[in-house]
Amino acid sequence: MSLDQQGKIAIVTGGSRGIGRSTVESLARGGVNVIFTYHSHREDADAVIAAAKSFGVQAFALHLDTSKVSEFEAFAESVRGVLAEIGAERFDYLVNNAGNNHRNMPLESVTEEEMDSIYTVHFKGVLFLTQTLLPLMKDGGRIVNISTTRTRLSSRGGAAYASMKGAIDVLSRHMATELGPRRITVNVVAPGAVATDFSGGIVRDNPEVNKLVANHTALGRVAGPDDIGPAIAALLSDDNGWVNGQRIEVNGGVKM
Structure with a gap:
């Protein structure tokens, strides 16, 4: 990681577990001070604090x-x-990573309550939290929003979730345009299936699903959080300051 990140300040939402935790620790390893959010399980957050401070x-x-x-x-x-x-008065980086657990939802069975929950967390929350924090962000800052490979690859049960992440892809391009005068870049990282507790841990804990994903991945295995977090941290660096308005898949080569 570039030395340009030493002493910078990052905000990472959903930083106590999974991809968020890996992002926090990757940034800390590069000398970035981190503010991260958690929804529950304070003990997990305390463990991340200890790891980052190390x-x-x-x-x-x-x-x-x-x-x-x-x-x-x-x-x-x-x-x-x-x-x-x-x-400090302002921070440098924002990573909109927080999500919520939900079942795989075939179109015929999606409920209004489930759709509202996905929309509120995965799209509405990202837009309005970014809006709220922009006055505290330095000019020349970096924003990374998290999407998914499922916006490119359709599969049964993914319509509701993937649609909201597709909206994030579009939102991010418009954000990049509007924040250009402040030299704030906005990009999207789109992971593939990752072995975390997301969606009940189905990719991590179900051998059949794990094997299926691995068989469709060029590198032959399922990703772990530490395959994604360092990529997010690297994208925030000034070394990648000319990358703007882009959607970058980090998935080991899924169905290329």
């Missing part, structure tokens, strides 16, 4: 439910407090 950076965990837009202003105030503790 690299000699400052690390903070703030509770946030990204489905509750009404709480975003209070969250921004908490961020201001943490920035003051670090000795």
